[in-house]
Amino acid sequence: MSYQALYRVWRPQVFDDLVGQEFITKTLKNALMTKQTTHAYLFTGPRGTGKTSAAKIFAKAINCRYQKDGEPCNECETCQAITAGRLNDVIEIDAASNNGVEEIRDIRDKAKYAPTQADYKVYIIDEVHMLSTGAFNALLKTLEEPPANVVFILATTEPHKIPTTIISRTQRFDFKRITxxxxxxxxxxxxxxxxxxxxxxxxxxxxxxxxxxxxxxxxxxxxxxxxxxxxxxxxxxxxxxGSVTRDNLTKFLHQVVAKDTSSALATIHDILEDGKDATRMIEDLINYCRDLLLYQQAPQIVEESELGMLDDDFKQFASEVDPELLYQMIDILNEQQENMRFTSHESVYLEVLTVKLSRLRSREVPVAKAQISSDPATDAKVSQLQKQLNELEKSFKELQNSSGAKVTVAKPKKVARPQSQTGEVKLNLSKIYEVLSQASKSELLQVRELWGDLLNMLNVTQRALMNVAQPVAAGKGGIVIGFEYDILCQRAQADQELQDVLENNLSRLLGEAPKLIFIPGNRWPEIRQRYLSEHGTASNEATKKEEVSKTQTVPPIVSKAQELFGADLIEIKND
CATH class of the missing domain: 1.10.8.60 (Helicase, Ruva Protein; domain 3)
Known part of the structure; x- marks a missing residue:
């Protein structure tokens, strides 16, 4: 027999073989043991996480007459026929190549007939999001009125492309990335x-x-x-x-941070001469910078994700590098990664990237005390300046006492920093005010209740970005979303695909497509207060409550609740 790939030879044959999906396998096994299976399932998740394998195991288990604890026996004729793909009652369909209305109508017509060999006829439709709108409508009719002894298992990597009318008629299982x-x-x-x-x-x-x-x-x-x-x-x-060793990554970033451009370029050339992939190297650099940032805040998370491969050089480097510099590096690396998709001169982009990274400057450059005290000439200069400062202060006091008049030194006026400065998040206050004019507490609570469902409908990258955001105001036709970090807010504002996905999914959850406005979370109190001062308080429900609270005695427990959760989210009801 010809050689078979490892993923085919070691494909899971029972639920216990599925790695990293314990919650899903336990639920399915319990449903099979208690005879509480439903007529349609939706398996979603990234590629290679076990969706199709779970569907085939379920098809065997539901038809196996010797199943034990929800697991198929894999020895009876039915189990072996399903494993070999010979059972006519288990039909596996690739929706990418069978996405038309006629194919789904054919399934609907054949589903009416009873199974010939097994107890249940099982349809496994892979990549179901590829179906056309007409095909989804044809499938919907079957899911609304399912024939007896028929089970549909839909598998997809992009659940946000499936109509909510289909999702609502299935039992959904989200497969996680395997650790x-x-x-x-x-x-x-x-x-x-x-x-x-x-x-x-x-x-x-x-x-x-x-x-x-x-x-x-x-x-x-x-x-x-x-x-x-x-x-x-x-x-x-x-x-x-095509991965780059952590030693090479550490060496390269050390040279970049030290502004040693020539050495960094030499390191890049050595890595490329070893046959490493340029695109893969940028991806490794992004992950490395991410690990440095996380290690500064939560070392245990990085230790687990890196499987204990962190060395002393990495830990020392993480304690020295400025986080602000890492933020800038990640931005440049992401930009360069996008540019490299459209070029055949990847080495040139890597060289330009190296020069860019070497010229970055931290906004705040800490000076170590050890460096100051290690230079005798510097110590002498500091002592001289300190002596001169003391003499000036003494002269100033004598002048003030001898004149009898109060001498004041005018303080320089603070210059307000313009909001449109490069690197800051740009805000359109008129659009924000338009949402606030129609905002209400009930709308905000409704959006917050659906926020978890919305995040589950995003892909991994989008979910990671939106995990640090939450709605702060909502009204008819608009939602204001606050981000914990300015840099992530900027990235969300520039990601049109993310905005389209969010608006599309919100339209399914809310029944309308609201306009989304992204703002830094730390600026929300200032924006809200400015809106109240400019537009008055007559039409603002939250301000009315504040005015009423000023004329009433607020119990201590209410004050504490307002302090913890915010006055606009607290509603007082008298017994």
Missing amino acids: PQAILQRMEYILQQKNLSYDEKALKVIAKAAEGGMRDALSILDQVLSFGDNEVTMDNALLVT
Whole structure:
């Protein structure tokens, strides 16, 4: 028999083999044991996380007459026929190539007939978001009035493209990205079963490169085994994945921070001559800068995600580098990564990137005390300046006492920083005021209740960006969203695709498509107060409550609640 890829040979055959999806497997097994299965399921999640495998296992379990604890036996004729793809009652369809109305109508017509061999007829529709609008409408009719003994399992990587009318008629399961630790354990188990030698550090590189997909991890492992003659080594793993070693990344960033441009360019050339992928290097640099930032705030998170591969050089560098410099680096790296998609001269972009990074400056450059005290000439200069300052202060006091008059020194006027300064978030106050003029507490509470559902409808990158944001005001036709960090607010304002996805999903959840306005969260109190002062308080419900509260005695428990949650979210009801 010809060679089969690892991800096919080691494809899960029972629910317990699915890695990293314990909540989903437990729910499905309980439903099978208690005979509480439904007629339609929706499996969503990133690629390679087990959606199709779970669908096939479910098809076997629901038709297996010897199932135990919700698991198929995999030994009876029905289980073996489904595993081999020979059972006519389990139909797997690729919606990418069968997305027309006629194909779905054909499914609807055939679904009316009873299964021929199994107890249930199971339709597994992969990448269901590729169906046309007409095909979705044809499928909707079947889901509204499902035939007996028919189960539909819809699988997709992009659930936001599926109409809510379809989603509402299914039982939805969101498959998570698999953790690097779980991927590592699965690969170790497979290699031990095959009696193959491996370097644990090499497996950690593969687990990280897989980005949460078990199928991707096994495909990379397959390549490494073929390249290394059934031996997994660190060098082979780096060559196959195109990854750059952490030592090289640390060396490069050290040179960039030290403004040693020539050495940094030499390091770049050495890395490219070793056959590393330029695009992959930028991605590794972004992840490395992200790890540095996170390590400064929450070291345990980075330790877990890096599988204990952090060395002393990384920890020392994280304690020295300025976070503001890392923010700027990540912005430039993201911009350059986007530009490199449209060029064939990747090395040129890397060289330009190196020069840009080397010329960055921190907004605040801390001077270490050790550096000041280590130079005798500097110490003498500081002492002389301090002596001169003391003499000036003494002369000033004598002049004030001898004249008998009060001498004042005019303080320089503070110059307000313009709001449109480069690097700051641009705000359109007229649009914000337009939303505030129609904003209400009930609308805001409704949006906040749906916020978690909205985030679940985004992809991983979009969800990570919006996790640090929350709605602060909502009204008819508009929502104001505040971000914890200015730099992420800027990124959201520039991401038109993100705005389109948010508005599209909100229209499904709310029944209307509100206009979204992004603002930095720390500026929200100032904007709100300015709006109240400019537009009066007669039409503002929150201000009315404040005026009433001024004339009444507020109990201490109410004051504490207002302090914790905000006065605009507290409603007082008398018994």
